[in-house]
Amino acid sequence: MNAHDTSLSQRTGAVDMTHGGGGRAMAELIRDLFARHLSNPVLDQGHDAAMLGAQAGRIVVSTDGHVISPLFFPGGDIGSLSVHGTLNDVAMAGARPIGLTVGFILEEGFPLADLERIVISMAQAARKAGVPVVTGDTKVVEKGKGDGVFITTTGIGVAPDNVDIRGDKAKPGQAILLSGTIGDHGVAILSKRENLEFETEILSDSAALHTMVAAMVDAVPSIAVLRDPTRGGLAATLNEIARESRVGMMLDEAEIPLKPDVSAACELLGLDPLYVANEGKLICICEEADAERLLEIMRAHPHGGDAARIGTVTEDANALVQMRTGFGGTRVVDWLAGEQLPRIC
Amino acid sequence: MKYVQEYRARDLAQKLAGAIAREAEAGRDYHFMEFCGGHTHAIFRYGVQDLMPDNVKFVHGPGCPVCVLPVRRLDDAVEIAERHNVILCSYGDMMRVPGTKQRSLIRAKADGADIRMVYSTMDALKIARDNPDRQVVFFAIGFETTTPPTAVAIRKAQADGIENFSVFCNHVLTPAAIQHILESPEVRDLGTVKIDGFLGPSHVSSVIGSEPYEFFAEEFRKPVVIAGFEPLDVMQSVLMLIRQVNEGRHEVENEYTRVVTREGNLKAQELVSDVFELRQDFEWRGLGMVPYSALQIREAYAAFDAEKRFAVSEKASREVKSCECPAILRGVKKPTDCKLFGTVCTPDNPMGSCMVSSEGACAAYWTYGRFRSETKAKADKEAAA
Numbered sequence: 268m269n270a271h272d273t274s275l276s277q278r279t280g281a282v283d284m285t286h287g288g289g290g291r292a293m294a295e296l297i298r299d300l301f302a303r304h305l306s307n308p309v310l311d312q313g314h315d316a317a318m319l320g321a322q323a324g325r326i327v328v329s330t331d332g333h334v335i336s337p338l339f340f341p342g343g344d345i346g347s348l349s350v351h352g353t354l355n356d357v358a359m360a361g362a363r364p365i366g367l368t369v370g371f372i373l374e375e376g377f378p379l380a381d382l383e384r385i386v387i388s389m390a391q392a393a394r395k396a397g398v399p400v401v402t403g404d405t406k407v408v409e410k411g412k413g414d415g416v417f418i419t420t421t422g423i424g425v426a427p428d429n430v431d432i433r434g435d436k437a438k439p440g441q442a443i444l445l446s447g448t449i450g451d452h453g454v455a456i457l458s459k460r461e462n463l464e465f466e467t468e469i470l471s472d473s474a475a476l477h478t479m480v481a482a483m484v485d486a487v488p489s490i491a492v493l494r495d496p497t498r499g500g501l502a503a504t505l506n507e508i509a510r511e512s513r514v515g516m517m518l519d520e521a522e523i524p525l526k527p528d529v530s531a532a533c534e535l536l537g538l539d540p541l542y543v544a545n546e547g548k549l550i551c552i553c554e555e556a557d558a559e560r561l562l563e564i565m566r567a568h569p570h571g572g573d574a575a576r577i578g579t580v581t582e583d584a585n586a587l588v589q590m591r592t593g594f595g596g597t598r599v600v601d602w603l604a605g606e607q608l609p610r611i612c
Numbered sequence: 613m614k615y616v617q618e619y620r621a622r623d624l625a626q627k628l629a630g631a632i633a634r635e636a637e638a639g640r641d642y643h644f645m646e647f648c649g650g651h652t653h654a655i656f657r658y659g660v661q662d663l664m665p666d667n668v669k670f671v672h673g674p675g676c677p678v679c680v681l682p683v684r685r686l687d688d689a690v691e692i693a694e695r696h697n698v699i700l701c702s703y704g705d706m707m708r709v710p711g712t713k714q715r716s717l718i719r720a721k722a723d724g725a726d727i728r729m730v731y732s733t734m735d736a737l738k739i740a741r742d743n744p745d746r747q748v749v750f751f752a753i754g755f756e757t758t759t760p761p762t763a764v765a766i767r768k769a770q771a772d773g774i775e776n777f778s779v780f781c782n783h784v785l786t787p788a789a790i791q792h793i794l795e796s797p798e799v800r801d802l803g804t805v806k807i808d809g810f811l812g813p814s815h816v817s818s819v820i821g822s823e824p825y826e827f828f829a830e831e832f833r834k835p836v837v838i839a840g841f842e843p844l845d846v847m848q849s850v851l852m853l854i855r856q857v858n859e860g861r862h863e864v865e866n867e868y869t870r871v872v873t874r875e876g877n878l879k880a881q882e883l884v885s886d887v888f889e890l891r892q893d894f895e896w897r898g899l900g901m902v903p904y905s906a907l908q909i910r911e912a913y914a915a916f917d918a919e920k921r922f923a924v925s926e927k928a929s930r931e932v933k934s935c936e937c938p939a940i941l942r943g944v945k946k947p948t949d950c951k952l953f954g955t956v957c958t959p960d961n962p963m964g965s966c967m968v969s970s971e972g973a974c975a976a977y978w979t980y981g982r983f984r985s986e987t988k989a990k991a992d993k994e995a996a997a
Contacts, residue, residue, distance in 0.1 A: 596659015
């Protein structure tokens with residue numbers, strides 16, 4: 268090491284304006300923190316733009332900003348979430364993700380130890396998913412102009428030519444499948460929110476679903492719709508699909524997987540789990556004849572054990588999502604009005 | 613899950629629906645007012661109306677704490693937050709209620725006022741502790757259910773010497789409101805609102821007991837059944853009301869015996885009467901001025917009374933013209949009778965309080981049932997074909 272080089276003190280240091288200034292401090296931050304943990308052959312080339320090999324099929328791109336509070340929550344943190352969220356968005360087009368880019372906006376004063384924890388978590392999530400972070404950017408804003416750290420990730424993937432999965436392709440008679448329990452992420456976040464804290468064992472379901480999708484698309488290339496029910500929960504995502512496809516939906520409340528703890532927490536806080544966010548679940552709409560086969564594939568995946576068929580697409584000019592209640596009546600499952608909980612992802 | 617799904621069981625609901633259909637006499641209509649927004653919500657969320665015969669009808673009452681707060685008090689809260697630069701703590705339900713010129717707490721927050729959503733009075737107290745150099749005001753709203761926690765917070769603030777904490781008190785009383793509805797010309801003289809009985813409040817009654825309803829059950833000859841908020845509670849209570857009507861009785865019965873006693877929660881009552889006293893008059897949205905229908909902070913705790921600590925100006929508070937919230941809160945109109953319903957006024961852009969709160973009748977209609985008549989008619993037709 269050159270005598271003039273100082274190394275970054277991750278243990279006691281904090282982000283300051285020089286870390287975004289383009290000078291030595293910024294180079295150190297990149298070298299000792301980002302490059303060190305996220306290392307892979309493409310990133311290690313150190314170019315401003317990453318070069319990826321051309322692939323057969325269609326390119327799929329998706330981008331997602333992450334502003335979650337708190338940054339660390341049961342079952343994950345903003346680092347792993349920013350990997351999972353974007354990989355899932357790419358996967359919901361039936362694509363195989365091949366690379367991620369990341370942009371950090373850091374607030375002056377943010378502890379470097381926390382930043383390292385986040386970057387390590389990101390690196391682990393990317394490694395586990397088998398998708399490298401190929402390029403990135405860092406900016407620093409003055410104290411009070413950010414909230415610790417915001418992370419934007421972009422995912423690039425490739426979809427096979429024979430796959431055409433879109434939100435406007437649901438048709439009456441098709442089956443609606445869900446890969447597991449709802450509301451885990453939102454309730455886990457809520458349990459750690461300042462002013463709302465409560466004791467619970469509930470973990471966020473934050474997870475990458477692209478391998479599940481790959482197996483599903485492989486078996487049934489004709490899947491009509493895939494989407495991950497994140498903000499606004501199952502209800503908002505189904506309403507989006509119903510509107511885009513101009514169809515109605517009839518759900519069966521008794522079939523929607525829900526953990527007892529999540530149900531209890533929602534009862535207590537006056538939330539409807541249908542509107543609570545998920546970060547590791549997907550909705551699949553497919554032909555009736557393919558439903559059982561897809562459910563088997565989902566259930567065989569580590570993140571799809573509780574997969575269930577939750578309803579059927581119907582004909583409806585009003586694009587209403589309705590539900591047969593466990594009680595024996597029916598109700599409309601509407602869009603979420605306003606925001607149930609801010610900054611959950 | 614224990615003690616939740618048990619009260620939502622489909623087979624029991626079917627049995628109760630059968631009993632209600634058998635015992636509701638043909639050629640007679642039954643109009644029952646569910647006082648609480650919690651009941652309105654349960655009726656819509658679980659599709660209870662689907663399980664009722666056509667001659668059993670629900671009249672939605674004013675028991676939604678957010679809905680009955682007059683615009684003036686909301687405007688005052690916004691002013692306290694903005695002019696006096698305090699941290700204003702509010703229950704989440706209140707955040708989006710539009711005040712004069714559509715100004716809500718959430719809009720004031722966007723403009724820079726320090727307004728924070730809390731789940732309990734203890735959270736507000738914690739904020740006061742954590743910010744000793746700021747004034748922290750808790751925007752207290754609600755019926756008898758939310759009053760004891762406010763009393764606890766005030767007593768704790770006094771005991772712990774938290775001097776930067778105060779309460780903007782808007783607590784109101786249920787029995788006074790029910791009596792006011794029964795004495796209104798629409799019910800008494802004009803007959804425009806028909807009420808054959810009441811589904812009595814559940815959580816409120818857990819605090820005040822069932823006794824306070826005995827006076828007007830007798831005086832106005834209306835049966836009252838204290839009903840839990842679960843859908844089976846509602847159905848069982850409807851059956852009990854039908855039986856009272858059929859037998860010409862008008863008593864206070866208690867369906868919610870797992871929680872409510874005749875005396876109520878004496879400890880909570882004691883706390884409330886230690887900290888609060890009756891207000892001579894309080895304005896309710898929809899009902900107007902109702903004497904002795906609300907509480908104010910006693911002199912002994914005046915140091916924690918935000919109304920004494922922060923001056924508010926005289927102002928001309930105004931609701932949106934042609935918003936029917938007032939009539940809806942009295943049971944005179946249904947949400948669908950309002951010109952604004954679903955056109956200008958939706959949960960995303962509420963004009964009146966009833967569209968904001970999850971307990972509001974308009975929000976319940978919109979969220980769970982706005983196409984009910986069409987879809988039900990269609991389903992019936994399909995079933996017939």
